[in-house]
Structure formats: C-alpha cells, structure tokens
Amino acid sequence: MSLFLLFVLSTLADRIVAVVDDGIILESEVSEYSSFISADPVMQKKFSNYEEIKTNVINGLVSRRLLLMQAEKESISVSREEVLKRVQERLELVKQRFPSEADFYNALESQGLTIDELKRNYEDSIRTEILMQQIVQKKLAAKIMVSPIAVKKFYEENKDSIAILPGRIKLAHILLPLRPSEDSLQKGFERAVEVYQLLMGGADFATVAREFSDDENSKKNGGMLGRIKKGEMIEEFERVVFTLKPGVVSQPFPTRFGYHIVEVLNKGSDWVLARQILIKVLPTRSDTLRCEKLAEKIKNLVKQGADFDSLGKIYSVVPETDLGEFFIKQFTPPYDEIIQNLEAGDVSEPILTPDGYHLLYAREKIPEKIMTFDEMRDQIYQYLYWQELQNLYSNYIEEIESRTYVEIFY
Numbered sequence: 302m303s304l305f306l307l308f309v310l311s312t313l314a315d316r317i318v319a320v321v322d323d324g325i326i327l328e329s330e331v332s333e334y335s336s337f338i339s340a341d342p343v344m345q346k347k348f349s350n351y352e353e354i355k356t357n358v359i360n361g362l363v364s365r366r367l368l369l370m371q372a373e374k375e376s377i378s379v380s381r382e383e384v385l386k387r388v389q390e391r392l393e394l395v396k397q398r399f400p401s402e403a404d405f406y407n408a409l410e411s412q413g414l415t416i417d418e419l420k421r422n423y424e425d426s427i428r429t430e431i432l433m434q435q436i437v438q439k440k441l442a443a444k445i446m447v448s449p450i451a452v453k454k455f456y457e458e459n460k461d462s463i464a465i466l467p468g469r470i471k472l473a474h475i476l477l478p479l480r481p482s483e484d485s486l487q488k489g490f491e492r493a494v495e496v497y498q499l500l501m502g503g504a505d506f507a508t509v510a511r512e513f514s515d516d517e518n519s520k521k522n523g524g525m526l527g528r529i530k531k532g533e534m535i536e537e538f539e540r541v542v543f544t545l546k547p548g549v550v551s552q553p554f555p556t557r558f559g560y561h562i563v564e565v566l567n568k569g570s571d572w573v574l575a576r577q578i579l580i581k582v583l584p585t586r587s588d589t590l591r592c593e594k595l596a597e598k599i600k601n602l603v604k605q606g607a608d609f610d611s612l613g614k615i616y617s618v619v620p621e622t623d624l625g626e627f628f629i630k631q632f633t634p635p636y637d638e639i640i641q642n643l644e645a646g647d648v649s650e651p652i653l654t655p656d657g658y659h660l661l662y663a664r665e666k667i668p669e670k671i672m673t674f675d676e677m678r679d680q681i682y683q684y685l686y687w688q689e690l691q692n693l694y695s696n697y698i699e700e701i702e703s704r705t706y707v708e709i710f711y
Contacts, residue, residue, distance in 0.1 A: 318359055319709045321366040326359065334358045336412040337422050343398055359711055365429045367701045372432045375439065379431045387431070388423045403532040433694070441693045447685045455681050456674045463681075464672045468629040470640060471664040473622040475599060475613045477592050478557075478657040479584040486555075489582035493553035493560035496578055500550055506564055506576060515559065515581040524564075524576035531571045542573055553580070589653075596651035596658040603648040609662045618657070629666075 319326040335354045338344045348354045372378070399405040409419060456464070481489070496513050500506060507523025514520040531539060537556045545551055545565040553560040559581040567574040584592075599616055603609050613622035632640045639649050639661065649661040 318711045319363055319707070321363055321707050322370060322705050324366055326362050326366070330362065331355055331358050333414075333418065334362070334422060336414055337419060339412055341395065341398070341408075356711070359709060363702075363707060363709065364698050365425070367698055367705060367707075368429060368432060368436070370705070371701050372436060375436065377432060377435050377439070379428055379435070383431065384424055384428050387427045388420055391423050391427065392420065401532045403530045407530070436697075437690065437694065441690065441697060444693060445686060445689045447682055447689060451685060452678060452681050453674065455685060456677060460671065460674075460677075464677055466670050466672050468669040469626050469667045470629055470643065471626045471666075472624040473609055473613070473662040473664055474619075474624050475596075475609070475617040475622060475660045475662075476619050476657055477596050477599075477616060477660075478618045479589055479592050481582045481584050482588055485582055485585060485588070489560055489580055490553065490555075493562060493580040496580065497550075497553055497562055500562070506550070506578075510576065510578045513580070514578040516577065516579040519577060519579075524578055526575050526577055528572055528574050542575055543568075545573070545575075559583075592658050593651055593653070596660055600648050600651065600660055603660075603662065609648065622662070624661075 316328050317325050318328050318331055332355075335351065335358050338348070338354050338358065339351065348357065396402060396405050399408065406416075409416065496509060499509055507525075510520050510524030514524055516524070519526055529539075529542070531543065534542070535556060537554075538561065541551055541554050541561075542563050542565065545563065545568075547565050547567050550564045551562060553562050555561075559579055562578040562580075563575055564577075565573050565575045595616070599612050602612060610622050614620050627640075629640055635652070639652065643649060643661065643663040643666065645663050645666045647663050649659075652659040652661070
C-alpha cells in the first residue's frame with residue numbers, strides 16, 4: 302500500500318489513524334478505547350483532557366500491534382479460556398470502583414458503551430498483558446539485575462520521603478440520627494394527606510407538585526424524577542415505588558426525608574419513570590437538643606467505663622461501630638483537631654453533622670514512624686525491578702518498531 306494512498310484514506314472521513322506493518326488502526330477503535338477510559342473514575346485522574354487520552358490510546362494500540370506481531374514470530378500464544386477468566390476478574394475489580402452496580406452501568410451508558418464492548422476491550426488488553434508477561438520471561442527477565450547495593454542505595458537516598466509511615470488511628474463511632482418528634486411527624490403526615498386528597502379530587506399532579514412539593518430539584522419540573530434504576534434510591538423509597546403500576550398514585554409513605562406521594566408513569570423490569578411530591582419533616586431545635594443530650598449521656602457512660610460497642614448496639618442507627626483504620630493527616634476540619642486530641646480509649650465530644658450526632662472512639666492510635674531498611678527492602682526491590690522491566694520493555698518495543706513500518710496520522 303503506497304504512502305499516498307494511505308494519506309488519502311486517512312483523510313477520507315478521518316478513519317485511519319495509524320498503520321503498523323500491513324495492518325491499520327481505525328478512528329472508531331481509538332474512540333471506543335478512549336470512551337472506555339473516560340468512563341473509569343480511576344483512569345480519569347491520570348489524564349488532563351480527552352485529547353491526552355486519545356494520544357495515549359493510539360500509542361498503546363501501536364505498541365500492542367507490534368507486540369502481537371513479535372509474539373506470532375516467537376510462536377507465543379495464550380488460551381482464550383485464560384483470557385476470559387482474567388476478563389471476568391478485571392470486570393469485578395472495575396465494578397468495585399463505583400458506589401453501586403447501577404452507577405457502573407450508568408457510566409458505561411453515558412460513554413456509549415455496552416458491557417459486551419467493555420469485555421471485548423478487556424479481552425484485547427488482557428491478551429496483550431499475558432503475551433507481554435510471556436515475552437518478558439522469554440526475552441527480558443534474565444537481563445534484569447537489581448543488586449542488594451542498589452536497593453540499599455535507593456533507601457538511603459530516599460528514606461526521608463519513602464520511609465515515613467504516617468500516624469494512624471483505629472476508630473469506632475456511634476451515630477444518633479436527628480429524628481423529628483412524633484408531633485412533627487403527625488403534622489407532616491396530615492399535610493401529605495391533604496395534598497393526596499387534592500390529587501384524588503382530580504387536581505393535576507404536576508401543578509400540585511410545583512405548588513406543594515418540598516423537593517427543590519424536582520418541583521420546578523412538576524415533580525419529575527426521571528428514569529430510576531433499581532439501587533439508585535434509598536431502600537424504603539424503592540420498596541414502595543417499584544410495586545406501583547403505571548398511572549397509579551401512591552398514598553403518602555414515609556422515608557428519612559419525609560412523606561412521599563409518587564406516581565409511576567412507565568416501568569421496565571429494573572427501572573421506573575416516576576414523579577413525586579415530597580413533604581419534608583425536619584427536626585426542630587428541641588429535637589436537636591434532645592439528641593445532643595443523649596449523645597452527652599453516652600459519652601459520659603463511656604468515660605465511666607461502659608463498653609462502647611454495647612452502647613452502639615443499643616443507641617446507634619448503625620449497630621456496627623467499627624469505622625476502620627485511617628491516616629491521621631487525612632482528616633480535614635473540623636475532624637483534624639478532634640482526631641489529634643484523641644488518645645487510645647478516648648471518646649470525642651458529640652459532633653453535629655447533617656446525619657445527626659457522632660461520637661468517635663479511638664480503639665488504637667499509632668504514632669508516625671520511619672520504617673527501617675529491613676522493613677522496606679522487599680518493596681524497594683520490587684519497585685526497582687519493575688522500573689528496570691519497564692525500561693527494557695520500552696526499549697524492546699522501540700527495537701521492534703525500528704524494523705517495522707509504522708505511520709501515525711493524528
């Protein structure tokens with residue numbers, strides 16, 4: 302294929318972005334991979350803009366083609382079963398980066414990708430990874446030399462930045478929710494019933510929502526919530542809404558936000574198109590003071606020797622008290638000062654948040670330390686080994702490219 306013809310083809314509809322030997326890389330292929338990266342919240346942080354993503358994708362696809370060519374020459378292959386097994390493992394890891402499975406599928410949809418396209422992308426990249434590992438073992442592994450002297454030298458030169466293990470704290474908590482009084486709940490319910498009766502009397506749902514709903518986001522659109530997939534809303538809301546038939550208006554039902562009146566306009570197996578009227582029931586000043594008083598009581602009981610976990614099972618809205626281990630420096634105001642002042646066995650003053658009053662309990666506090674060479678030896682070795690491997694691999698790809706026709710039209 303002549304250079305002139307390749308140039309013409311690359312200009313027409315901007316379809317060919319690169320040529321590697323006698324193979325081509327299409328714009329559609331680059332766009333598909335770029336969209337996949339854009340949908341991944343972890344990968345997004347590695348690039349400043351979409352053009353940078355596309356450039357990286359093109360370079361990666363060129364390297365992949367070169368590697369596949371060399372693997373074929375070396376008679377190196379990988380079974381489809383092994384690839385598919387790793388694809389499923391990778392897919393599960395990516396799903397864990399999203400708050401819910403629904404968020405994962407929404408991200409795919411927003412990028413114009415299907416789950417099959419994602420799997421195909423993974424299949425190509427994972428096959429390349431496995432081939433790379435096999436080529437590394439065959440061609441490069443024997444050339445990697447990381448001496449004990451190099452490991453020790455790296456530690457001595459970088460210990461002020463790499464050997465510091467920040468202070469940590471293991472925390473538990475009790476959360477006391479700010480709940481409206483029974484009187485407030487009753488008044489909210491009565492107001493919701495009045496609105497419901499207007500609808501049953503023939504009033505237009507959208508008009509009533511604009512007039513009476515306390516949901517500022519949806520009221521201006523006549524209460525329209527749009528298409529809701531299972532798992533996107535709180536459980537007590539979905540429990541009612543997903544049982545409604547299209548055209549049916551629910552009776553007022555409670556959630557932590559107040560009383561809802563919902564009409565389902567359309568539905569599928571795992572989604573509903575709905576609109577709502579929300580009557581909020583907010584805690585009063587006296588409700589807040591009552592909750593604070595209970596938090597003070599629990600704090601004093603802990604100081605007197607009561608078991609924090611047992612109190613959590615009695616009072617906390619979340620019976621599981623453990624929060625886990627955190628780096629002390631990661632906390633921001635107002636929590637940073639609170640955490641700094643807590644020692645092992647201490648309980649904090651009540652902390653007011655939008656969710657209610659929190660009590661934090663320090664199970665253990667571990668001070669900052671400088672890790673010894675023996676503690677870091679293996680980590681440093683692995684780091685230097687990987688650096689050397691990356692350099693050898695880059696040089697290996699460049700060497701293959703130097704004897705292969707490669708042209709990029711981007």
